[in-house]
Amino acid sequence: MKYLQDIGSYFLMIKKVFGSFTKTSVLRHLIFKDINDLIISSLAIVSFISFFVGGVVAIQTALNMDNPIIPDSLIGFATRQSVILEFAPTFMSIIMAGKVGSFITSSIGSMRVTEQIDALEVMGINSLNYLVFPKIVALMFYPFVIVLSMFLGILGGWVAGVYGGFTSSSDFIAGLQEDFIPYQLFYAFFKTTVFAFILATVPSWQGFYMKGGALEVGKASTNSFVWTSVLIIAANYIITQLMLS
Amino acid sequence: MIKVEDVHKSFGDEEILKGITTEFDKGKTNLIIGQSGSGKTVLLKCLLGLFKPEQGRIYYEDKAIQDMDDEQQRKLREEIGMLFQGGALFDSMNIEENVMFPLRMFTKQKKTDMLARVNEVLKRVNLENVNKKFPAEISGGMQKRVSIARAIVNKPKFLFCDEPNSGLDPKTATLIDTLIQEITHEYDITTVVVTHDMNSVMEIGEKVVLLKHGKLVWQGTNQEIFKTDNEDVTNFVYSSDLFKKIRDVQLKEG
Numbered sequence: 001m002k003y004l005q006d007i008g009s010y011f012l013m014i015k016k017v018f019g020s021f022t023k024t025s026v027l028r029h030l031i032f033k034d035i036n037d038l039i040i041s042s043l044a045i046v047s048f049i050s051f052f053v054g055g056v057v058a059i060q061t062a063l064n065m066d067n068p069i070i071p072d073s074l075i076g077f078a079t080r081q082s083v084i085l086e087f088a089p090t091f092m093s094i095i096m097a098g099k100v101g102s103f104i105t106s107s108i109g110s111m112r113v114t115e116q117i118d119a120l121e122v123m124g125i126n127s128l129n130y131l132v133f134p135k136i137v138a139l140m141f142y143p144f145v146i147v148l149s150m151f152l153g154i155l156g157g158w159v160a161g162v163y164g165g166f167t168s169s170s171d172f173i174a175g176l177q178e179d180f181i182p183y184q185l186f187y188a189f190f191k192t193t194v195f196a197f198i199l200a201t202v203p204s205w206q207g208f209y210m211k212g213g214a215l216e217v218g219k220a221s222t223n224s225f226v227w228t229s230v231l232i233i234a235a236n237y238i239i240t241q242l243m244l245s
Numbered sequence: 246m247i248k249v250e251d252v253h254k255s256f257g258d259e260e261i262l263k264g265i266t267t268e269f270d271k272g273k274t275n276l277i278i279g280q281s282g283s284g285k286t287v288l289l290k291c292l293l294g295l296f297k298p299e300q301g302r303i304y305y306e307d308k309a310i311q312d313m314d315d316e317q318q319r320k321l322r323e324e325i326g327m328l329f330q331g332g333a334l335f336d337s338m339n340i341e342e343n344v345m346f347p348l349r350m351f352t353k354q355k356k357t358d359m360l361a362r363v364n365e366v367l368k369r370v371n372l373e374n375v376n377k378k379f380p381a382e383i384s385g386g387m388q389k390r391v392s393i394a395r396a397i398v399n400k401p402k403f404l405f406c407d408e409p410n411s412g413l414d415p416k417t418a419t420l421i422d423t424l425i426q427e428i429t430h431e432y433d434i435t436t437v438v439v440t441h442d443m444n445s446v447m448e449i450g451e452k453v454v455l456l457k458h459g460k461l462v463w464q465g466t467n468q469e470i471f472k473t474d475n476e477d478v479t480n481f482v483y484s485s486d487l488f489k490k491i492r493d494v495q496l497k498e499g
Binding site: 025116118 | 293295315318319320321322323325327329330331333334335336337346347349350351405
């Protein structure tokens with residue numbers, strides 16, 4: 001019963017987010033601030049993880065190729081497919097659920113605990129629009145982060161493959177170009193956009209409706225990570241089933 | 246003026262407010278007092294429209310809040326200033342931005358005009374040279390004063406204060422009380438203060454409403470408190486030794 005109530009309250013929150021808009025000049029300022037907090041500040045960690053995981057995918061593929069009739073270009077092919085289809089959109093989103101999701105929940109939760117949200121409400125401001133809408137807009141730039149992740153993941157694979165002596169540069173690049181299906185990129189970016197919406201709204205919901213003090217803010221951040229990850233994995237399965245099978 | 250008529254509010258099976266009827270006068274500091282759990286904050290949140298009473302009506306200058314549509318309620322809230330218990334200043338903004346916030350949200354003034362008004366109200370609450378500081382960098386008393394400045398910057402008609410001097414030393418608490426009363430008279434606004442601090446009652450209680458277990462059990466002025474024989478008032482007021490002694494002295498002096 002509690003889960004049904006929570007689902008209902010989540011969708012009611014989404015409805016309120018898009019009602020009674022905050023003054024445009026204020027909203028614009030908030031959107032730029034959230035782009036900085038949520039997108040720009042994530043670029044370093046995304047770059048680091050993508051580069052090295054891309055490298056590991058290439059090494060793992062190379063080390064598991066015992067059969068001499070399998071061409072070396074498979075390393076580039078496998079790196080591309082793994083990074084574009086799953087690693088960059090899905091697993092990077094789960095990492096972001098930890099980084100961005102916890103930040104959103106704790107910042108909104110702290111505002112709840114210290115009555116800052118009540119202050120907004122008393123002033124007649126739609127606090128959900130003021131707090132959550134800029135985060136949704138900011139995270140619509142999240143696909144650009146994933147483009148960077150894809151590029152650096154493949155670059156990491158190329159560096160590890162070529163400089164680790166597992167393949168030649170030409171074989172790796174031939175693998176990257178092999179059987180390329182542009183629709184798969186569309187699929188990857190479509191699901192990235194869905195994950196961005198989940199990343200913006202589920203942690204906001206956790207923070208906005210939390211009750212209690214500082215301890216509960218911590219608990220809400222943990223719950224936020226768990227639920228955002230679960231929903232991303234579930235959405236990933238459903239979208240893959242609908243778009244690729 | 247705010248008029249409250251037979252307001253009932255429950256949470257689950259528990260009835261918190263049991264038919265409150267009273268009036269809060271314009272140009273006066275109206276105090277809602279009572280023990281913890283008596284329903285003071287719930288009544289305040291009903292007045293602010295944050296809680297909807299199941300029964301009864303609340304009138305702001307003869308217009309019931311229940312009859313207002315969303316837009317009218319939003320307009321009304323622009324005329325309300327609120328001082329929260331903890332200040333509720335926005336952590337991510339400096340003092341100047343905090344005080345300017347209602348002006349940015351609800352007016353189309355130029356930035357220079359807004360800045361002039363911000364400096365004017367900060368000066369009014371005896372705060373200068375703090376504009377660029379953040380809330381975490383100033384003391385609790387200063388945060389309360391900034392919060393008062395934010396509440397009055399847009400010239401409200403109604404000012405609500407929730408435990409304005411909790412967590413403050415007696416001297417700063419008196420300073421905040423005095424400031425609230427001065428601003429009430431200066432701007433001729435309706436001020437409602439929720440408190441259980443007897444010093445505040447004696448300092449600024451031009452009208453005092455006592456709640457007990459969700460019921461209004463007494464109302465009058467701070468001067469009438471010492472004269473009344475109402476048992477609930479005497480139990481509440483004279484739970485403090487200091488006030489018992491004051492009463493003894495007053496009785497001796499006739």
